[in-house]
Amino acid sequence: MALYHDQVVTLKYRAFRDHDALVTLFGWRTGKFSAVARGVRRAKNKMAGQLSALTVSTATIYHGRSSLDTITESDLQKGFPKIAENLERLGWAMVLADVADQLLPEREPAEESFVVLVSALDALNQGRHAPSVGLRAGFRFLALAGFSPEWDVCGACGKPLKQGPAAVDVETGLVYCPACRRGLARQWDEISLGSLRSLQYWLSDFPNRFEQADVRGNMAVELKRLFFRHLLHETARPLKSYDFLANIDRLSRGSEGGDG
Numbered sequence: 001m002a003l004y005h006d007q008v009v010t011l012k013y014r015a016f017r018d019h020d021a022l023v024t025l026f027g028w029r030t031g032k033f034s035a036v037a038r039g040v041r042r043a044k045n046k047m048a049g050q051l052s053a054l055t056v057s058t059a060t061i062y063h064g065r066s067s068l069d070t071i072t073e074s075d076l077q078k079g080f081p082k083i084a085e086n087l088e089r090l091g092w093a094m095v096l097a098d099v100a101d102q103l104l105p106e107r108e109p110a111e112e113s114f115v116v117l118v119s120a121l122d123a124l125n126q127g128r129h130a131p132s133v134g135l136r137a138g139f140r141f142l143a144l145a146g147f148s149p150e151w152d153v154c155g156a157c158g159k160p161l162k163q164g165p166a167a168v169d170v171e172t173g174l175v176y177c178p179a180c181r182r183g184l185a186r187q188w189d190e191i192s193l194g195s196l197r198s199l200q201y202w203l204s205d206f207p208n209r210f211e212q213a214d215v216r217g218n219m220a221v222e223l224k225r226l227f228f229r230h231l232l233h234e235t236a237r238p239l240k241s242y243d244f245l246a247n248i249d250r251l252s253r254g255s256e257g258g259d260g
């Protein structure tokens with residue numbers, strides 16, 4: 001039985017019992033875990049209104065005999081208030097929280113993923129291009145979790161992938177150069193040279209920089225499709241936040257009058 005402290009991002013927040021909340025947290029040192037925030041839904045509680053989803057706090061947590069730890073104190077550090085002002089930003093922030101929740105193992109420190117998530121939320125809060133930030137952080141999550149294809153070399157001939165379109169096999173995580181894919185019977189997802197280069201750059205660059213290499217138009221569409229296909233392959237169930245994002249996309253296409 002002991003108290004411990006950590007800096008945490010709230011990935012999920014659910015009302016629990018009369019005045020409590022059940023939260024899924026991603027701690028800098030503690031990794032992902034669930035805990036009860038006692039009395040957090042009571043107006044006069046000192047933690048009232050805290051630990052809501054997509055915020056960063058410092059928390060003191062009690063680990064007792066129960067399988068669920070209890071948060072005894074929390075101080076809000078960052079709230080990212082501008083994310084909720086824009087549906088697309090909010091959608092991508094929810095996707096990243098979902099991805100962290102799905103891909104991170106329980107109670108295993110994942111410091112680089114923590115930096116990626118907080119930096120991405122910062123970038124979304126600053127109004128950076130949401131799909132670029134979301135995709136860049138999302139592909140980095142997949143890579144850190146060990147679920148990313150090798151985007152640099154061809155899975156058949158082993159040569160550096162410098163030409164497009166390449167073919168991606170989500171099942172095996174192999175990517176094939178244009179010459180090799182011609183000899184292969186199956187038709188896999190295509191990835192254009194531009195998208196491939198963006199991915200190669202994103203994954204080689206510092207995880208917490210989101211100000212460069214935006215993807216727009218067809219590249220954003222292609223990378224988004226690829227990202228969610230990879231994610232579905234790894235998590236085996238679709239993310240709820242994906243539907244939210246897909247609905248926003250439909251709405252924005254409708255308002256532009258395009259046919260998508």
Ligand SMILES: [Zn+2]
Pocket residue numbers: 154155156157158159176177178179180181
């Ligand atoms: Zn090849």
